[in-house]
Amino acid sequence: MYAGYDMQAVDAKSVRELRFEIEEFHTEYCNMLDRGALDQWVDFFAEDSLYRITARENADAGLRVGLVYAEGRGMIRDRAFAIMHTQMFAPRYMQHFTSNVQVISVEGPDLGLGDxxxxxxxxxxxxxxxxxxxxxxxxxxxxxxxTFVREKGRLLIRERQCIYDTVLIANDLVYPV
Amino acid sequence: MFSANTVIGQTGSFAKEKPREEGHEFKWPAEGLTTVPDWIYTSPEIYEREVERIFHGRTWNFVALEAEIPNPGDYKRSFVGPTPVVVSRNTDGTVHVFENRCAHRGVEFCRQPLGNAKEFVCPYHSWSYDLVGNLQGIPFKRGVKGEGGGMPKDFKNADHNLTKLKVTVLHGVVFASFAEDMEPIEAYLSPEILKDFNVVFKDRKLKILGYYRNELPGNWKLYHENLKDPYHATLLHSFLVTFGLMVAGSKNGMIADPKGRHGTLASAKPDNVATALDDEVKKEMRAYREDFKLADGRFLDYVREFDSPWSVTMQTIWPNFIVQRELNTLGIRHIVPNGPHSQIMLWTMFGYDTDDEEMTRHRLRQGNLMGPSGFLGLEDNEAIKFLQEGVRRSPSERGVLKLGGTSTGSTNSVIDEAAIRGMYAYYREEMGL
Known part of the structure; x- marks a missing residue:
């Protein structure tokens, strides 16, 4: 359980639709990362967004540090550029798998389907x-x-907290999650 | 991949990683400090000697920040060298360090990274200890009525306390030692090192921002070398070079203590690196990227919050402690040696209790430079891993440390390895090599 993500009562029918939409979002997002198309990473984010990767021990204790901590699309873009063009690391492939998508709360017009x-x-x-x-x-x-925000009918990340249980990292984490 | 997952040349499989024949004497190459023998990174006997003579010897080892254990009963699971310890704050406010090993059967009883307790109880047989490590209670100490058993009559609790270490606290930083007769911490650090240590810690109250932990598949000394090696900083790290955080030709320093064991890698950031560097310097630095412009430059802002000529100081404090002040991102790294070919790196990032929300966020943004995903941090982890693989797998036996000649200790030039040589001069003495 992460602070601010308490389960709310949500409309069952719209949730099914939203869950499917989020699963599609994950599929596209992870395919982009796994292909190494980092120049497109920023396209999944809203202008005013927060992206953080942090260990579960930090999340549980309410500590704010990020292994990666990006406020806004500019920082997302800079990290993508650095990884693609300036950083030194051994070659590697990544594969993401997502599951157990659960809609926690919905706010806004048309049960989450409106902009x-x-x-x-x-x-x-x-x-x-x-x-x-x-x-x-x-x-x-x-x-x-x-936290997704719908803009022009499309979901964008307003906030993504990647909370990892694998607290002891094997050397480093190069690519985004 | 953890070092235990290595497939090609599994760790421990090379001749250099195996115990030598009985009576083998390790001899440093005759060339002296300009040459480093690979076996200091690969030999199990050398590693054991390091634990005994360095980590368990006459050294002050970092174990905790006071800000992590502010209240009576607060504790932290920590390490001195590879040895698990508990750092505990007693009801009277004093800080104590003892081995995390039950005096009964040796159970590593404390499992939480941080917590608060009234006493420590071993989960196996419920032996209990107070907050300073004294044995308090043993269940059925006198046996069971009618059945006998229990401890012998002459059994004294006081003979079975947890193994206690010497403790000292300096400006909120807790150090421990297995040695009984350590010099005061100020003398241990030396005035040269104390100066920049104080910039970060003296009269400051820390606010913990969080933790990173990683296994680094390289010998623990390589991390000290890395931060006593300003040469690499100007060559490996595009971020340092391109944005002028540390470049050859600007104001830099490598400050060593008189014994050569500690160091401060210091740099003063020029206001504009593009104009501060001449073309000849830029040409030498392959990592310099004229085309690299940040979409969001905020994270490299430098808020001048310290009374220091340096914008960067990276301190290596022998044998297990790094203090990072990189612009406004502050943190410490605790090195836990994990055999010759591995170390666990425990990072604690912090700010100060006087930080407002914007300053905290500035530190969080700037934190992207460091840690196991940091623009600088991950490159160091990769380079050190590559170095360990090279010395493990290759039959060649020597590394070269000839930049700057044969001198040892402090330098103004970054194109110099005198601080690494100085560290090994001290190391050889301690190790009898």
Whole structure:
């Protein structure tokens, strides 16, 4: 449980539709990351957004530090550029798997289907990493706590908290989650 | 991938990683400090000697920040070298450090990273200890009525306390030592190191922002080397170079203590790196990226909050402690050696209790530089991993430390390895090598 993401009463019918939409969002988002198309990463975010990856011990204790901490699309774009063009690290492949999508709350017009709606959801994720000279390993087991905003009919990330249980990281985390 | 997952050349499988034959004597190469033998990074015997003579020897080891255990009964699970300890605040406010090993059967009883307790109870047989590590209670100490059993009559609780370490606290930083007769911490650090240590800690109340933890598959000394090696900083890290956080040709310093074991890597950021550097310097630095402009430059802002000529000080405090002041992102790193080829790095990031919301957010944004996903941090972790793999797997046996000649200690130039040589001069003495 992450602060601000308490389960609310939600309309059952619209939730089914929203859950499917969020699953599609995850699929596109993860495909983009797993293909390494980081230049498109920023397209999944609203202008005024917060992205954070942090260990579960920090989340549980209400500590605000981020392994990655980005306020706004500019910081998202800068990190993508750095990873693609300036950072030194060993080659690797990543695969994301998401599941257990649960809609937590819906705010706004047309039960979340109208523009300006805010939809909160949580999902489990599994991040596999394959160093090209090593085995495929579970790099992170974690959970997304997302707030989506609907703009022009499309969901965008207003807030994404990636909370990982794998507190002791195997060396480092290069690519976004 | 953790080092235990290595497939190609599994850790411990190379000759360099195996125990030598009985009576083998490790001899430092005759060239002296300009040459580093690989076995200091790979040999299990050398590692054992390091634990005994360095981490369990005459050193002050970082164990906690007072801000992590502010109240009576607060405790932290920590390490001295690879040895698990508990740092505990007693009801009278004093801080105590004892081994996390029940005096009965050796159970590592404390499992929570941080917590608050009235006493410590071993979960196996319920032996209980007070907040300073004294044995309090043993269930059925006198046996069961009619059945006998229990401890012998001459059993004294006082003979079975937890193993206690010496403790000292300086400006909110807690150090511990297995040695009984340590010099005061100020003398241990030396005036040279104390100066920049005080900039971060003296008269400040810390506000903990959070933790990172990672396994770094490299020998623990490589992390000290990395921060006594300003040369790499100007070459590996595009962020430092491109944004002028530390570049050859601007004002830098590598400050060592007289013994050579501690260090402060210091740099003063020029206001405009593009004009501060001449083309010749830029050409030498492959990491310099003229085309790299930030979409959001806020995270490199420098709020001048310290009375110091340096905008960056990275302090290596022997044997297990790093103090990071990189512009306004502050933190410490606690090195836990984990065999010759691995170390656990425990990072605590903090600000000050006087920070307002905007300053806290500034530190959080700037935190992207450091840690296991930091623009600088992850590059160091990768480079150190590569180095360990190189020395483990290759039959060659030597590294070279010739930048700046044979001198040891402090330098003004960043193109110098004198601080690493100085550290190994001290190391050889401590290790009898």
């Amino acid at each position: 300006g709606s805010l939809i909160k959801a949580q999902s489990n994720y599994l991040l596999l990493q394959t160093l090209v000279d090593g085995p495929t390993t579970i790099h992170q087991s974690g959970r997304y706590y997302d």
